[in-house]
Amino acid sequence: MHRRRVIAMPKLSSHLKILATAVLGGLALAGCGNSDSADGETTGEPQSGGTLTYASGDAEPDCLDPHYGGNYPQGLIATQYLETLFTKDEDGQTIPWLAETSEVSDDGLTHTISVTDGITFHDDTPLTSEAIKANIEHLQDPETASSTGFLAVEKVEEVEIVDELTADLHLSAPDNALEESLSMHWTAIQSPEALARDVQENCADPVGTGPFMFDSWEREQQVNLVRNDDYVLPVESDRETDQAYLDGITWRMIPEAATRYAALQSGEVDVIDNAQPDTIQSAEDANIGHLDSPRPGAANRLELNSSQAPFDDVLVREAFMRSVDVDGGIEALYFDTAPRSHSLLSSVEPLGYSDESLFTQDVEQANELLDDAGWTERDDDDVRMKDGERLEIVMPVSTNQSVPAEQSLFEQFQSQSAEVGFDMQINLLDLSSWYAALGEHNYDLVSAPYTKVGPSVLRILYHSDSIEPAPSGYFANNAQVNIPELDETLVQAEETTDDDERAELYEQAQRTVLEDHYVLPLYDQQNHFLYSADVQNMGDTSAIAAPEYYNVWLDQ
Numbered sequence: 001m002h003r004r005r006v007i008a009m010p011k012l013s014s015h016l017k018i019l020a021t022a023v024l025g026g027l028a029l030a031g032c033g034n035s036d037s038a039d040g041e042t043t044g045e046p047q048s049g050g051t052l053t054y055a056s057g058d059a060e061p062d063c064l065d066p067h068y069g070g071n072y073p074q075g076l077i078a079t080q081y082l083e084t085l086f087t088k089d090e091d092g093q094t095i096p097w098l099a100e101t102s103e104v105s106d107d108g109l110t111h112t113i114s115v116t117d118g119i120t121f122h123d124d125t126p127l128t129s130e131a132i133k134a135n136i137e138h139l140q141d142p143e144t145a146s147s148t149g150f151l152a153v154e155k156v157e158e159v160e161i162v163d164e165l166t167a168d169l170h171l172s173a174p175d176n177a178l179e180e181s182l183s184m185h186w187t188a189i190q191s192p193e194a195l196a197r198d199v200q201e202n203c204a205d206p207v208g209t210g211p212f213m214f215d216s217w218e219r220e221q222q223v224n225l226v227r228n229d230d231y232v233l234p235v236e237s238d239r240e241t242d243q244a245y246l247d248g249i250t251w252r253m254i255p256e257a258a259t260r261y262a263a264l265q266s267g268e269v270d271v272i273d274n275a276q277p278d279t280i281q282s283a284e285d286a287n288i289g290h291l292d293s294p295r296p297g298a299a300n301r302l303e304l305n306s307s308q309a310p311f312d313d314v315l316v317r318e319a320f321m322r323s324v325d326v327d328g329g330i331e332a333l334y335f336d337t338a339p340r341s342h343s344l345l346s347s348v349e350p351l352g353y354s355d356e357s358l359f360t361q362d363v364e365q366a367n368e369l370l371d372d373a374g375w376t377e378r379d380d381d382d383v384r385m386k387d388g389e390r391l392e393i394v395m396p397v398s399t400n401q402s403v404p405a406e407q408s409l410f411e412q413f414q415s416q417s418a419e420v421g422f423d424m425q426i427n428l429l430d431l432s433s434w435y436a437a438l439g440e441h442n443y444d445l446v447s448a449p450y451t452k453v454g455p456s457v458l459r460i461l462y463h464s465d466s467i468e469p470a471p472s473g474y475f476a477n478n479a480q481v482n483i484p485e486l487d488e489t490l491v492q493a494e495e496t497t498d499d500d501e502r503a504e505l506y507e508q509a510q511r512t513v514l515e516d517h518y519v520l521p522l523y524d525q526q527n528h529f530l531y532s533a534d535v536q537n538m539g540d541t542s543a544i545a546a547p548e549y550y551n552v553w554l555d556q
Helices: 018-030 072-081 129-140 148-152 199-204 257-266 277-283 314-323 326-334 363-372 404-418 431-439 457-462 484-495 499-515
Strands: 005-007 034-036 041-043 051-056 086-088 094-096 099-104 110-115 156-161 166-171 212-218 222-227 248-253 289-292 300-304 384-386 392-398 423-429 519-523 528-531
Touching: 051 072, 051 257, 072 212, 072 222, 094 099, 110 129, 129 148, 129 156, 129 166, 212 248, 257 528, 277 528, 314 363, 314 404, 326 404, 326 519, 392 404, 392 431, 404 423, 423 431, 457 484, 457 499, 484 499, 499 519
Parallel strands: 051 248, 392 423
Antiparallel strands: 005 289, 034 041, 086 094, 099 110, 110 166, 156 166, 212 222, 222 248, 289 528, 300 519
16 A cells, blocks of 8 residues: 555545445545644535546646556546556555456466456446456557556466456466556556557547546646546445546646646645645645655666666766765755655565665765776866766756756755766756657666556566567666576566565565665655645545545535
8 A cells, every 4th residue: 555644634544445445435424524724623524516626747648548658647647537457455465446356377377357247438338358358458569659558468478258257368477466567557447449449549538437537638738537427436335326526627737836836825726746845845834735645666766877888887886876965965855755765666665675875975985986997087177087088977857757856956966976076967858858868878877767566666677678668669777787697586576476485586686786786766756746625535546656536525
């Protein structure tokens, strides 16, 4: 379950799950309602009606079908109209959602999944086993250009229809992460009839089973969702009806952080994302709620490109990490909103390994490491030299993905690493140019968020296979780690059926990556949402830590 904090406003403690949903629905009807943000008291009953306005600071997705591409903004909005076969409970365990049952063969090569009867898509197509087959084939189709979704189902060789509700997924190799992967909205289940359309048509009008459904898209302005009046909750509930309380959701694009927060303060919008650290701190005293929901999968980190000089030398990689003060930068810039991480994995993942001693700042040691690596000369700018080459490192930064505090942190690293002789160049790029720079390997270090449920994200990020791009053209091994022994460990970790062995193998893999200084962990991938006092029951999140609005209502 995603660890999260809600400040100043009431929340329910868990996200919708099989048993938790029944409890949550009962509580909502019993009187969790209006909020007095001063003391957290709640009164009244849920009200139906009203449209919630959500303002996002992320770049507008090119496609509303999260199968296509697979970035986080797609997952945020798709959570409202698409549902997944599985989800996560409050203990972080994978449990069925649209799926009713799931069994795995003794050899791990066949996953038998039965879907819940009586569910229909927004186009009135019934949910059957054919939907499982159609969606996996859609994810694997090169024309879909999937990244996260493609990698999630890469081992599925064939989907065999057993009966109307049941399908056998035949795998090329065991995959103990498959159901975790099928809990993500990049693998959400869409109408087979809709998927039969061409890619662009499905991008503009995805069809799911969720409590809200797509209505219209005003490009570069907003996406309009409306309540699905025929929604059937796929689990038991004490709610009188299965339908959402809200009439709809208006999903606006407001890139500038100050403008977004001003819109929240004025009542123009109800919820904002990408809240800045100083804004979060001030919001606590302004009757504004705060949902802290860090993403699963990988921690936010700097990855050093080990395929080319100068970071092909482990001494230089460690020297850079010893030259910067990560703790001091986070403390100064993030106002206690981003606890420091020393792990490759998010804090919401139970199998993370960390070793703080690998990343403590030590300028004297950094200088000694660079001397030992042969960077002993200096030019007129005090930049270290070796064989006539300057110790220059290039870092592309996406202005669409990076918040101002993060850019300031990187600028601190730039200044601090210069003290030991690095010339760190920060290139601010729009999202498409940033992706192009990564695709051309035109970087020495990069911060590239990657969200996936479960520790199997480590195979995507650090197995040598991931040096090659997925069908979308996106590749995930930005550190360019290429260690055969590590590859073997990651494969074994994904294939074992023994939980203890899985944990041990993932620890071994993390130790290899961290101890060889391929990656500098920073903090969890940040998900901070601020919301007005009129927004009630905010707090439920999907497996990918996206807010769900099924139980949210407006105090009108």
